[in-house]
Amino acid sequence: DGSSSSSPDVILIGGGQSALATAYFLRRTNRSFLILDDQERAGGAWLHGWSSLRLFSPAAWSSIAGWQMPTPQTDTPTRDDVIDYLSRYEQRYQFPIVRPVHVRSVTRIGDQLEVRAEDRTWRCRALVSATGTWRQPVVPEYAGRELYQGLQIHSARYVNAEPFAGKRVMVVGGGNSGAQILAELSLVAETIWITQQEPAFLPDDVDGRVLFERATERWRAQQEGRSVEDPTGGFGEIVMVEPVKDARARGVLAAQRPFARFTASGVEWDDGHYEQIDAVVWCTGFKPALAHLDGLGVIEPDGRVEVDGTRSVKQPNLWLMGYGDWTGPASATLIGVTRYARATVEQIDQMLAEPLPAAG
Numbered sequence: 001d002g003s004s005s006s007s008p009d010v011i012l013i014g015g016g017q018s019a020l021a022t023a024y025f026l027r028r029t030n031r032s033f034l035i036l037d038d039q040e041r042a043g044g045a046w047l048h049g050w051s052s053l054r055l056f057s058p059a060a061w062s063s064i065a066g067w068q069m070p071t072p073q074t075d076t077p078t079r080d081d082v083i084d085y086l087s088r089y090e091q092r093y094q095f096p097i098v099r100p101v102h103v104r105s106v107t108r109i110g111d112q113l114e115v116r117a118e119d120r121t122w123r124c125r126a127l128v129s130a131t132g133t134w135r136q137p138v139v140p141e142y143a144g145r146e147l148y149q150g151l152q153i154h155s156a157r158y159v160n161a162e163p164f165a166g167k168r169v170m171v172v173g174g175g176n177s178g179a180q181i182l183a184e185l186s187l188v189a190e191t192i193w194i195t196q197q198e199p200a201f202l203p204d205d206v207d208g209r210v211l212f213e214r215a216t217e218r219w220r221a222q223q224e225g226r227s228v229e230d231p232t233g234g235f236g237e238i239v240m241v242e243p244v245k246d247a248r249a250r251g252v253l254a255a256q257r258p259f260a261r262f263t264a265s266g267v268e269w270d271d272g273h274y275e276q277i278d279a280v281v282w283c284t285g286f287k288p289a290l291a292h293l294d295g296l297g298v299i300e301p302d303g304r305v306e307v308d309g310t311r312s313v314k315q316p317n318l319w320l321m322g323y324g325d326w327t328g329p330a331s332a333t334l335i336g337v338t339r340y341a342r343a344t345v346e347q348i349d350q351m352l353a354e355p356l357p358a359a360g
């Protein structure tokens with residue numbers, strides 16, 4: 001029945017790694033919960049990663065709570081390894097997941113939150129938003145972009161290099177997506193790389209483990225009220241996975257600073273330098289996908305929600321999981337999300353144990 005509704009204690013919106021890690025700890029309480037995900041199948045954002053995407057760290061360092069990712073064929077897992085892992089994880093713990101359900105809005109009704117999809121509603125006392133970022137790709141403003149006639153895609157929609165073979169392709173963005181996609185494109189296309197600053201490459205022996213250790217240090221410091229001056233070690237720095245090392249050996253990792261404007265056929269700089277370009281791949285990041293929370297009045301001008309830990313300051317029965325450093329250092333990674341999932345569930349369990357305030 002499409003109009004049916006139910007009222008579990010907790011609803012999780014999103015069915016990616018963040019929701020599953022939270023569900024793992026919820027399952028160990030006796031709270032009822034439901035996961036609502038708008039994909040056809042398990043895997044969250046990994047379903048949309050490009051085919052050759054490589055993780056930063058080995059399987060043991062790319063796992064969520066309770067059950068570790070099986071060791072894959074390659075030194076670091078691929079996107080398909082992660083999708084397979086998350087699918088099996090869901091089945092292993094028999095999580096109650098409804099798919100595909102796109103949550104459109106959440107409204108407060110007394111002590112409960114009402115969660116609305118197309119033709120269904122649910123109510124809960126505690127809500128976990130774990131909707132990730134891939135639905136909100138960011139493309140920076142460049143003058144004349146509307147004039148440009150070539151192909152443009154964001155890394156969110158990039159699948160493989162095939163459509164770009166033999167072309168002149170401009171990759172914009174100096175993070176890991178930019179470096180990995182540039183590395184792949186440069187095997188079949190002529191590439192130009194545009195980055196805001198000189199790209200920051202991590203030493204060859206630094207992988208996801210080191211980044212996670214640094215994030216842990218930041219998290220400890222936060223817990224203890226210290227501040228850490230650590231300008232390096234953000235996930236924005238480039239991890240030298242094999243395909244990127246190979247691109248370096250081929251000499252294609254040279255980046256130029258941004259151009260001034262687009263023309264119909266390419267881009268030009270203020271000094272008159274011009275490059276003809278057949279296609280642009282924007283590897284310029286994402287914003288949190290929080291439109292479903294609009295009605296709660298919690299979205300700040302910067303597009304985020306003000307949180308204390310993972311808990312919304314303005315709506316204390318709302319928690320935000322896995323969006324990035326603002327929901328906890330390394331919280332947007334498989335290994336990093338566990339500690340926030342555990343702490344979030346402890347808070348939810350505590351809140352649900354409090355008696356409801358008398359009506360009136």
Ligand code: FAD
Nearest residue numbers: 014015016017018038044045055056103131132322333334
């Ligand atoms: P998602 O995986 O995005 O899951 C959210 C789910 O919610 C999705 O299914 C989405 O469709 C759904 N959803 C959104 N809005 C709604 C709605 N309104 N209603 C219902 N459902 C909704 N991470 C690592 O841990 N290790 C790595 O080594 C690593 N390497 C990376 C390398 C590259 C090059 C890139 C680009 C990323 C890498 N990541 C890595 C990051 C990882 O891909 C994401 O951070 C992760 O997928 C976030 O998980 P999530 O569960 O928070 O969100």
